Amino acid sequence: MFTIDTITFNTMITGFSREGLIEGAIKLFSKMQHYGFRPSDFTFAALLRACVGLDGTALGQQVHGLVIKTNFVQDVFVCNALLDFYSKHDYTEDMRKFFDEMPELDGVSYNIIITSYAWNGQIEESLNLFRELRLSKFSRRNFPFATMLSIAANTQDIEMGRQIHTQEFMTTADLEIQVGNALVDMYAKCGRFEEANVIFEKLAGKSSVPWTALISAYVQQGLNDEALKLFNEMRRNNVCGDQATFASTLKASANLALLYLGKQLHSCIISTGFISNVFCGSALLDMYAKCGSLKDANAIFRDMPERNTISWNAMISAYAQNGDGKATLRSFEKMVELGFNPDHVSFLGMLTACSHSGCVDEALQYFNTMTKTYKLIPRKEHYASLIDVLCRRGRFKQAEELMAQMPIEPDEIMWSSILNSCRIHKNQEFAKKAADELFNLDELRDAAAYVTMSNIYAEAGDWVHMAKVKKAMRERGVRKVPAYSWVEIERKVHVFSANDRTHPLNEEIRKKINNLAKRMEEEGYKPDISCALQNVDDGIKEESLKYHSERLAIAFALIRTPEGSPVLVMKNLRACVDCHAAIKVISKIVRREITVRDSSRFHHFKDGACSCGDYW
Structure with missing residues (x-):
């Protein structure tokens, strides 16, 4: 270029900052000063945008000093850039001090600080500043409505959300895409799906964001089938999901233990390029673990290019739910060794593993480590898990003492x-x-x-x-609650109940069960009629035990799957003692690995033994 001026440098610095080329932006700023050009408000704003991408704050603070020296601290545009810089580095105290000292404020200033407080969980500060903003002269159309709706969504405060919605409607801000998406998210997270769907249908040019908001809310409310239907509808509308979409959908398939669907989602994640994303990887790991495929969960964890606390927690929980206490402990120790600080979820996984293994002293030790070493305040679920550990070992007095001491x-x-x-x-x-x-x-x-x-x-x-x-x-x-079990055969879910005598394969299943009963008797199995809790004669009790839902499901799987292939059964209630003993014998007779997930954990039966060691 024959002529270079301040505008030229500003354009270049802005471009480099937007592309994340921070070092290049800083070099251009130095070169600009070398040529004697005086920085403008746009220069400082662009440079501070570059500083946001740095790990430290030293350079940003130097720019702050230069802003004061050149008297640009009077410029609200530059001050907002500084405010944004401090907010993005979580310097909330410095941010608030600077905000209070700014000679001039505008709506953007309030937007930045309100959003920053919200992201840092300082809800009361956000609400106070929003009330202050409402009394100002600034245009209501530019209020941080999306941020306030996110607060209402996360606190599930439907009344607050509706008040914000009314204000948006009066200013027509609800027509903006970001605000519209936030409205869908707020109503969905508050469980008001009718209102959420009305707003969703009115959105113009729906991206993956509102779709994901609805899917995620359905999963949080336990409406997993609806979440999966919505995901399919999203795909039919040619909207490509992001990592958050896949993470929520995987959670739905994990909650329903639909392994075939989880595998289809795994393929989608690979084809869309999200397989290296740590959140998708963690969700995949969790899905395979909850579907009883610990081998696949291990493979996902092993191949993850990046791991964070969430992925380590997913692996710890996977081992805990599958009853492998030693592997749970190894994972926890390795996580700490690599510099990851265990959080509430990590310790809940350890307490669960102790509960499934009957390790009372170890559970008490981890509970103390959580509170004393890591200064974590126990939540309701931690107390519940520790009480479960104590009671399952018959230490009821100790459990009562803990309940008397706990703050809830x-x-x-x-x-x-x-x-x-x-x-x-x-x-x-x-x-x-x-x-x-x-x-x-x-x-x-x-x-x-x-x-x-x-x-x-x-x-x-x-x-x-x-x-x-x-x-x-x-x-x-x-x-x-009716007892039922289900199996996935040929990409279909087959549900069985002891009370259902109308299944088309009922006679074939009955025949299989009776054949198994004869072979089980030869192996020394005797029915435990104490599990048949009816006031009837012993013969009827023995007969009723044969048709518990998990045995119906196993019989069907043995009929419909190749010899030697593993069997996976999901059950909605805790397995009874007699069924547990029976399935051990069946696994030995048919020479198959049979996995049963009951209401709290997995049981892996193989060669006449169970992974739980008969403690569950």
Whole structure:
């Protein structure tokens, strides 16, 4: 160029900053000063944008000094760039001090600081500044509506969200894509899917963002089938998902234990180039683990080019749910060795592993490490897990002492865990206390507490009290959770229930079960009729045990799959003692590995033994 001026340098510095070529932008700024050109407001704004991409703040602070020296601190455009620089480096104290000292503020200044506080979880500060902004003279159309909606979404404050929506509507800001996407996200996360879908349908030029917001919200609300249907609709509309889309959809398939769908998503992730993304990799790992394929989960983890705390937590949880306590411990120690600080999820995985292995002392040690070494405040789920460890080992007094000391009230999950342990250890006295606490709750998720207590009475042969509990259950109007199991065969999910006598393959399955029963008897198996909790004769009890849902599913899988191939069964309730013993024998007879996922963990049966070591 024959002529170079300040505008030329500003254009070049801006271009280099936007492309992330930070070193080049800084060199251009030095060259500009060398030629004697005076920086303008655009120069400082572009240079500060480059400083945002640096790990440290030293250069940005030097630019701040130069801004003061050249008296550009009076320029609100430059000051906003400085404010943004401090906010992006999480220097909230310096950011607020600078904000309070700025000689002039505008709507952008408020947007930056409100958004920064929101990202740092300082919700009250964001709300106070937004109230202050509403009283200002600045244009309401440029208010940080998307940020405020994200706060309402994350706190599930529907009233706040609706107030923000009203203000947007009055300024027509809701027509902007970013605000529209935030509205969909807010209503969906608050569980108001009807309103979310109305706004979603009105959005012009939908990107993957609103699709993902809806999919993610469906998964969070446990509506996994709806999430998968929406993902398919998104694909039909030729909208390509991003890493967040795939992570949420994988979670839905993991929750439903749909391995074939998870594998299809795995292929999509490879074809779209997200396989190296750490979040997609962690979600894939979690999906394979929750579908009982620990081998595939290990392979994903081993091949990940980058790992973070989330991926390590996913691997720790995978081993814990599959009952491999030693591998859980190795993963935790390796994670710490590599410099990753364990968080709440890491310690929950360790406590779960201890619960599944009966390692009480180790669980207490990890709980102390979490609180004393890493200064993490235990959450409700940590207390619930530790109580479960203690009760499953019959240490009820210690569990009661912990419950008296903890800063939260015992909830339904804790009392249900205690009740189940009381059944294992025949502790009828403590079971009555736990049952009373559950029965007095305003709301119960289901009738599990009533069923467990009636089973405790049934096992003790106390049919009178069992009948009273069942009557109380009916009077309250809570429904018993039906037991069912399901298997994936030929890319289809087949559901089985002991109460379902209408299955078209019922006779074939019955024949298979009876043949297996003869061979099991030859192997020394004897039915445990204490698991048949009905007041009927022993012959009927023995016959009923044959048709528990997991045995129906296994029989069907043995009929429909090649000899020697593994069998994976998913079950919605805890496996009974008799079924556990029976499946061990079946795995030896048919020479197959049979994996059963019940309500809390995986059981891997092979050659007549189970991975849980008969402790679950």
